[in-house]
Structure formats: C-alpha cells, structure tokens
Amino acid sequence: MEIQLVESDGPTQTASNWNIVGVVAELRALRAEWRGATKPDGVLYELPSQKTLSDIVVDLSVALFPRHFGRPGLTEEGVDYAVGNALGRALQLLLEQVRRELRLTAKARDETDEERETRAQRIVREFAARLPKVRALLESDIQAAYRGDPAAHSVDEVLFCYPGVVAVIRHRLAHELYRLEAPLLARIIAEIAHSTTGIDIHPGAQIDESFFIDHGTGVVIGETAVIGKRVRLYQAVTLGAKRFAVDESGALLKGGARHPIIEDDVVIYAGATILGRVTIGHGSTIGGNVWLTRGVPPGSNITQAQTRNDVFVDGGGI
Secondary structure, X not given: OOOEEOOOOOOOEEHHHHOHHHHHHHHHHHHHHHHHHHOOOOOOOOOOOHHHHHHHHHHHXXXXXXXXHOOOOOOHHHHHHHHHXXXXXXXXXXXXXXXXXXXXXXXXXXXXXXXXXXXXXXXHHHHHHHHHHHHHHHHHHHHHHHHHOOOOOOHHHHHHHOHHHHHHHHHHHHHHHHHOOOHHHHHHHHHHHHHHHOOEEOOOOEEOOOOEEOOOOOOEEOOOOEEOOOOEEOOOOEEEOOOOOEOOOOOEOOOOOOOOEEOOOOEEOOOOXXXXXXXXXXXXXXXXXXXXXXOEOOOOEEOOOOOOOOOOXXXXXX
C-alpha cells in the first residue's frame, strides 16, 4: 500500500516524493543497531512517559495547594474531596511509572516479578507518606520568597508567579522519588521543571528549608550539592563540579561528592559560580559574577577583585 501525505494547502504528496519508505528502513536498521548495543538481552520494555509524569506533577500540585491549583470555586467542604481525588489519580499513575522504571533495572537487581511489584508498591506508599513533610518544606520556601523580595505583595503572588517556587515544588517531589530509588522518574520531573523555568536542579541535591531562588533563569545545582537553611540564590548561579574523576579506561566514575556545600543563611548573587566539594560557611555573602573553587569561612563577604586605574607621570611607579 502506498503511503500518502495530505497537506492542508497543497496537493496530495506520495511517500515516493520524499523517499519515506527508504528513510523508515534506515531508521529501523539504526534502532536495531542501538538495541543490540544497549539491550543485549533484546527485551524491550515500556518506558516511563514524560507526558504522564507531567500530569502526575499537576495532580500532586493540586493535592499540595488545592486552592491555588485546583478547580475554581472550591468550597471548604470540597477541598478534601479535591485533594483526595487528585492524589488518588496521581498515585495510581505513578505506580505504573515506577513499575516501568523498575522493569528496566530488574535484571541488574536479580528481582522476581513479585519482588519488583512489592518494591513498586512500597515506593509509592512511602512517597505518599512523605507529602505532608514536602508541603511543610514548601510553606517555608514560599515564606522565604515573600520575605526576601520587596516586589512580592502576597504569598499568593509568590506561589502563582515565581519560577523559583515552581522549580522548588518540582524539586522537592523529585527528590523524594530519588531517595526512594526511582532516579529516572525523578530526573524526568526535574527536566520538566527545567524546561518550564530555566532552572536546573538535579533531584539528588539536598536542600533544607526556607530556600529561595530569585528570578532564577540559568541557575544550575548539581547532584551532590548540599544546601542549608535560609539560603538565597539569584539568577545564573552555578553550584557545579570542578573536575570529573575517571577510571583506568578513561570512563567517568559515577557518583562521589563533587558539588558545593552551602551552609545556613548564605546569599549568592547573580552569575556567581562555585565549583567542587567546597564549603561556603554560614552567613556568607558571595557577590555577583564571582568564580570560586575554594571554601570560605563563616561570615565571609566575597566580591570580584577591583580594577585598578593608576596614572604614572614621569616614570613614576617603575
């Protein structure tokens, strides 16, 4: 059967016009080669769905903040129903996504189907149990944003409008999945937030209460970063790795603490870059565009070096 392509404002085109049959065959061959290299056992499992995980995050946001993200006109009596409905739908969808991730790693873990199903149920059950703690942390983050920005007129404005808050909501959800050993789902949720806000937080990053990212675009926080209480970051801040260890064959070694530790009450201004497993002591201020690869003691105030503009007359200064 000949494939036909119909364009809305032009004549009907056939597959032969574009050699679609040939391109499809080449793509099929490349997929087979890819499977041979990445799936030696030849088994193809259903992968987690980015679209479904995006829907799950929307429902979880409703469950956490129903008056803001739920349907309009919720009455006090209807809030619990809306929360329960959104939460039930999200957790049921999440269970299937967890199953899909666990199937991808089942052979490496040498798990039976029954053991894998038990683990999937446990992950989702424990994730649900942690949601009240997540809500409490987010309340502290929202209050930190409201207190820390003179342009914020209400906590409602912060919750509705601040990309840093959107990113932190997603991060706190993703971080719990990461801790519960569903790292692929966690990373997908983190990338959904990244694409929405321009803020890239790895789900492994440990972030304590009252965290505020102001403006936010271009912020990068690495997997092993540890951030204390009441920390504030501005746009384009990077908490990254200085170098990557390799094995004898030159392949990157995975894991290992390689990102900064930011202690309590630290402010890091726009464009600052802090690299490596260094510690920024509590109460410190890191100025804009500073590049740091060393730790600083508590109470430090680090700024860019000042440009000197000296004038020498008649050989002075030689």
